[in-house]
Amino acid sequence: MATPNTPLWEVFIRSRNGLAHKHCGSLHATDATLALQAARDVYTRRGEGLSIWVVPSSAITASDPAEKGMMFDPAESKIYRHPTFYEVPDEVGHM
């Protein structure tokens, strides 16, 4: 029997308490339980994590790099969104 291509999963690991889960790689597994076990074996052999998320790769919607300009350029001209845009007199001290 020919086995179908095994689904791809993206692996995210929380390395320390208080940090966010961070993408660390991907793997193939037939279901979520096996994906979690494989992620443990492949990506945390040296205590790299406290918690793992596995997400089917097909469930991720990504922005198109070709449309990077349209997506992100509008923020570039809005320098007033940064604190350094504003002047605070020295006398006032740290703000």
Add this chain to the structure above:
Amino acid sequence: MYTQALNTSEAEDRGIEDAARAAQFQARIDAEERIEPNDWMPAAYRKTLTRQISQHAHSEIFGMLPEGNWITRAPTLRRKAALLAKVQDECGHGLYLYAAAETLGASREELVDLMLSGKAKYSSIFNYPTLTWADIGVIGWLVDGAAIMNQIPLCRCSYGPYARAMIRVCKEESFHQRQGYEIMLTLSRGSKEQKAMAQDALNRWWWPVLMMFGPPDSASRHSDTSTKWKIKRFSNDELRQKFVDATVPQARYLGLAIPDASMKQNEATGHWEYSAIDWDEFKQVLAGNGPCNRDRLAARRKAHEEGAWVREAAAAYAEKRKLRQTAQAAE
């Protein structure tokens, strides 16, 4: 190195590319930007990398075989646990690298099929046998040492997923080299027989290890494009020289002799100059005629075939659960 065949195989085939995009792409490379999977890239860049990364992955997988040979016969429990962990790491490295290769559009099944059919290459070094326990020491010390020499510059490779995989791999390889050197140190400080065993292993592995860096620069065809694309940062001969210079003092500390009687240090450059390498042997091993090529391929095929029922059962179970969930949702 783990992707030596790149240096010897087919000529580059660059189709007609959109010149403007190609120029833009090269400008990004020159600016040390990383290329990511969804970015535009020349077809030849994609092809070269798919081949290089998958060959590297196959090498990690084949690399488990010579060492796996000694797991059940490791001299102590400590050595056995360390060797087992090392072989697990090699498997992990193969998996990181397959995942990186897949981001270029190849499927895992396709890559594994190419490996099992013998069409894809893997490093020549894994076609040599591990005859004694000292071979495990030499593999860690020299084979992994040579691999590190090659892989550290790959951490800065222009292709993001490959570079990131290599960072993980390099962190883990340094344990491998140290455990190998420790084995060598123990043997060379042991009985006369143990020291002789260490020397014998070094004698057998030295030249094949130097061949790991691939053909001399004068004969390497792929280097130019790979250098331009910042896939490769140093030439084969540069890396080989770096490795030899680093290894000579380590061998001396062990009290072992490098099996190259005419090797000498160039006083002006400080480099250790080694004798001519037997490139015919290298070609023979790459062509499938090394001491263990047939065994290695047969072992991989056997493992794959004997694991088929597991893949089938896992797929059938996932399918059954999906059907059950669909049925429940419909109720």
